[in-house]
Amino acid sequence: MSRIFFIVLIIFTFLLTACVKETDYFIPDGTFEFVGDVQALRQELRPETVFVNFEMPEEETIIPISDRVHLLVDEGTLLDEDGNSFSGEVEVSLRTAAEISEWAGWDFSMITEDGFLDAIASQKIKFHSADHIKLKINPDNPPLIRWLSEEERKEVYLFKRDKGSYKWNFHSTDVVFVEREEITDGVAETTRGYEFTISDEGWYTIGTELLMPHGSDICLKHSEGFTKKNTTSFVTFKNHNTLVILNGWDTANPYKNCNSLLRLPINEDVKVASIAGISGNRYFFDQVSFNLSPSEIEIEMNPKRNSLNQILNRLNN
Known part of the structure; x- marks a missing residue:
């Protein structure tokens, strides 16, 4: 009886391990990462x-x-x-x-030579x-x-x-x-x-075109598991239909992402958002509102499970 139980336990453990490996894993440097495809996520956001x-x-x-x-x-x-x-x-x-979700899907920043696009x-x-x-x-x-x-x-x-x-x-x-x-x-x-x-x-x-004095920098520090492989992040302006993609993922810290294209406008009310697409049709989202100061700002991002429709409604409204 104990032998049968031991065999069943081994099979159950193997199946459980296989399921975990399909969705989540540790990368070689010891950090944790969800399995996901950010390009596939962007494709879902596009019309x-x-x-x-x-x-x-x-x-x-x-x-x-x-x-x-x-x-x-x-x-x-x-x-x-x-x-x-x-x-x-x-x-x-x-x-x-x-x-906003559609521009994020195309990975477009609303940036001009001298400012931003409303x-x-x-x-x-x-x-x-x-x-x-x-x-x-x-x-x-x-x-x-x-x-x-x-x-x-x-x-x-x-x-x-x-x-x-x-x-x-x-x-x-x-x-x-x-x-x-x-x-x-x-x-x-x-x-x-x-x-x-x-x-x-x-x-x-x-x-x-929005010509604003700019001198702010933003860095997003994501909770463990959210990296450039599965997550897209961006800034939106409260009073304008403007989006800036954050593509400055840190090589030393895979969960940190900063604005690398252009310094952002000072004293502007903005939101930062991160969307992650994970295998098994799982989606995670976080959004934080604040006012840009002249100095560098670091924001803690903790994406939570949401349906894709919930994410689109929150972004576009």
Whole structure:
């Protein structure tokens, strides 16, 4: 009997150990880490890419791409590989961001050369033919992008993020707030929103530049187990739609993360947040509010178990 009990105990211990190894483990330097994939977490925070097909029109036409974005195209708006006006079926792919969680998913900081962006929305559009041949935008007759919005802000401009750069560069003053009557399925509807043109592919953001005196530094000290492999951290501004990703993970202390891109504005009310995605569909979250002082600030972060929907609601509200 005791022998049977001993065998059962060994099997139970083995199974329990296997389960633990699947989710949590100690890394070689003796510190503890949850198993997770921060890139997979960011993917879950992003809106899905939208794909829409349409025939190139012979006159200016409004084409809804998503609930947020409408496209105005005309004959000659798109060019083929040889630079000729394209006619035929077009496939559009659209990526967007307009919520704090979505910018965090794309790993975007709202930083300009001299300050920060109070952003309304970001978008990236690509054009291909139906057989996946890349189409170019006609610089003399570019498409018009409409980002639908009921709210109008002053001093709104267009910014572009170059590939490989973490900063947004001023691109154009060509952003207007327009009310239009659109006809969908034979029904007339009045819509309002921002309109702007783009000259080439890439990420564009409509928003206002914030020029603030900056001199604050932040470091987050996470509880054991939360590292750059499973956790993303960022700062948001209380009075602006602004996000700064914290990517300065400490090599000596794997649980410590600081702002490495740009010193933060002094005396600004902010929140710091950390989200961790752990194997087994487990999510952890912590958020701390405070006012930035001119000196370096170290914040203790203790992420607790939350559902992903709870995290999104807390972030975006």
